[in-house]
Each structure stands twice: as structure tokens, then as C-alpha cells.
Amino acid sequence: MIEFKNVSLTYPNGVEALKNVDLKINKGEFVVVVGLSGAGKSTLIRSMNRIVTPTDGELLIEGQDILSLKNKKLRGLRKKIGMIFQDYNLVKRSTVIKNVLAGRLAYTSTIKSILNRFSKEDRKLAYESLQRLGIEDKIYIRADQLSGGQQQRVSIARVLSQKPNIILADEPVASLDPPTSHQVMKDLKKINREDHITTIVNLHFIDMAMEYADRIIGMRDGKVVFDGSAKNVTEATFEEIYGRSIRAEDIRGGIDDEQNK
Numbered sequence: 001m002i003e004f005k006n007v008s009l010t011y012p013n014g015v016e017a018l019k020n021v022d023l024k025i026n027k028g029e030f031v032v033v034v035g036l037s038g039a040g041k042s043t044l045i046r047s048m049n050r051i052v053t054p055t056d057g058e059l060l061i062e063g064q065d066i067l068s069l070k071n072k073k074l075r076g077l078r079k080k081i082g083m084i085f086q087d088y089n090l091v092k093r094s095t096v097i098k099n100v101l102a103g104r105l106a107y108t109s110t111i112k113s114i115l116n117r118f119s120k121e122d123r124k125l126a127y128e129s130l131q132r133l134g135i136e137d138k139i140y141i142r143a144d145q146l147s148g149g150q151q152q153r154v155s156i157a158r159v160l161s162q163k164p165n166i167i168l169a170d171e172p173v174a175s176l177d178p179p180t181s182h183q184v185m186k187d188l189k190k191i192n193r194e195d196h197i198t199t200i201v202n203l204h205f206i207d208m209a210m211e212y213a214d215r216i217i218g219m220r221d222g223k224v225v226f227d228g229s230a231k232n233v234t235e236a237t238f239e240e241i242y243g244r245s246i247r248a249e250d251i252r253g254g255i256d257d258e259q260n261k
């Protein structure tokens with residue numbers, strides 16, 4: 001379980017990005033965090049693997065307050081949390097398999113990783129992760145030769161090979177076209193269902209949030225202003241979260257294109 005207890009984060013420039021956040025996220029949940037740009041979604045997600053550190057409150061992961069973790073213990077936390085970014089964060093000039101094996105780095109000694117001596121088990125796991133994403137045929141292709149959707153799938157395979165307990169995805173579909181966006185969300189949901197990995201995804205498209213989330217958390221101005229089952233969410237809920245009416249840019253669309261494929 002992940003538990004935020006009265007968590008606040010003020011950046012050094014004085015911006016209060018999180019204000020008294022209280023949240024409990026249970027194992028295996030698929031949570032989508034929505035809100036306008038600047039609402040604090042990235043800060044919330046990045047707090048959980050301490051890319052940023054809240055300045056107040058307690059943040060418990062499996063009962064442990066992670067806010068004071070340092071060095072080895074912090075690396076231990078990050079080993080079990082997979083992160084997916086909008087821009088994929090791949091080593092573009094490396095092959096797909098090398099990028100996926102990077103998910104094993106926390107389990108491999110520095111010398112072995114420099115020499116590229118990953119174990120047979122690690123290679124098998126990396127290959128199986130690519131298979132689950134349906135891109136095993138790209139194994140020896142350089143990452144920068146792939147489409148955006150394929151690159152995002154490589155980054156998901158890298159996270160899978162890390163064997164995480166939690167996946168954090170920060171706007172994973174923001175750079176993709178509508179049909180590819182749906183495919184990536186389906187991949188994330190499938191992994192969540194099959195492996196029971198707690199998954200927290202930031203999105204700013206309301207139709208995708210409604211389509212894929214079990215639970216939706218709405219943020220505005222650093223605060224959690226909505227938290228509930230996706231089943232009970234309507235356009236009016238988003239208008240309340242956003243504090244304005246819905247616009248075309250809030251909708252990804254494309255679900256029909258995907259179904260017709």
C-alpha cells in the first residue's frame with residue numbers, strides 16, 4: 001500500500017506543488033491522476049520514487065516512510081518502482097535489448113553491467129518482456145529507428161524486466177497519436193491485471209481516464225480535489241476538477257479507430 005499523510009511539497013522557488021495531500025492506494029489498483037497543467041500531477045508521481053522529495057508529511061510505501069531514505073535504501077526503493085516517461089527515456093543509439101536490459105541494472109554489479117555481462121536469466125526475462133509487448137522482432141534494432149509507440153513499448157518492457165511492485169507513468173501517451181495511445185494504455189492495463197502491479201498514470205485526457213482507470217484522482221493547484229471510482233465520473237466531475245468547461249484538447253479520441261483496426 002502507498003499512503004500519503006498530509007504531504008506537502010514546496011519547491012525551492014517557493015511554488016507549493018503539493019498541499020496537504022492525504023491518499024491511500026491499495027496494491028494492484030490502476031489509478032489515473034488528472035488535472036490541468038501545473039496542478040501537481042508530476043510532482044505527486046515523482047514523490048513516490050523520490051525524484052522529488054516532499055517537504056512535509058509522511059509518505060509510506062509498504063509501511064515504510066520513504067522521505068528520509070538515503071543511498072542504499074533509496075536505491076532499494078527505486079529498484080521496485082518502474083517509471084515510464086512521456087519521452088520514453090531510452091538510450092537512442094543503443095539496441096532495443098540493451099535498453100530493456102537496463103531494467104536489470106539495479107540487480108547487476110557495476111563491473112558486469114559495464115562489460116555488458118548480464119546473466120542468462122536476465123536476458124531471458126528481457127526477451128520475455130519484449131514478447132509480452134509484441135515487439136520481440138525489434139530486439140536488435142536501434143531504439144531511434146522505432147516509432148514513438150514502439151519506443152514506449154520498449155520502455156514498458158524495460159520496466160517489466162525490472163520486476164517492479166509499482167509502475168509510475170508520467171503522461172505516457174502525450175507524444176503519441178490516438179490509436180497508439182490506446183494501445184499503450186491497454187498494455188499498461190493488461191500488465192496491471194496479469195501481474196497485480198500497482199499502477200499510477202498521469203493523463204490529461206478525460207476520455208482515456210474514464211476508459212482505463214479503476215480509480216480517478218483529480219488534482220488542482222496542488223490539492224486532491226476528487227478521488228473516486230472511474231464508474232462514477234462524468235464530464236461534470238472533470239469540469240469541477242479543472243475549474244472550467246471541457247475543451248477539445250482535453251479529449252484524446254481515437255477509440256473508434258482502434259476498435260476498427
Ligand SMILES: Nc1ncnc2c1ncn2[C@@H]1O[C@H](COP(=O)(O)OP(=O)(O)OP(=O)(O)O)[C@@H](O)[C@H]1O
Nearest residue numbers: 011013015017035036037038039040041042043044
Ligand atoms: N523543479 C521545479 N522547481 C520549481 N517549480 C516546479 C518544479 N517542477 C514543477 N514546478 C511547479 O510546480 C507546480 C506543479 O507542477 P507539476 O509539473 O507537478 O504539475 P503537472 O500537473 O504535472 O503539470 P504538467 O502536466 O504541466 O507537467 C507548477 O506550478 C510547476 O511550475
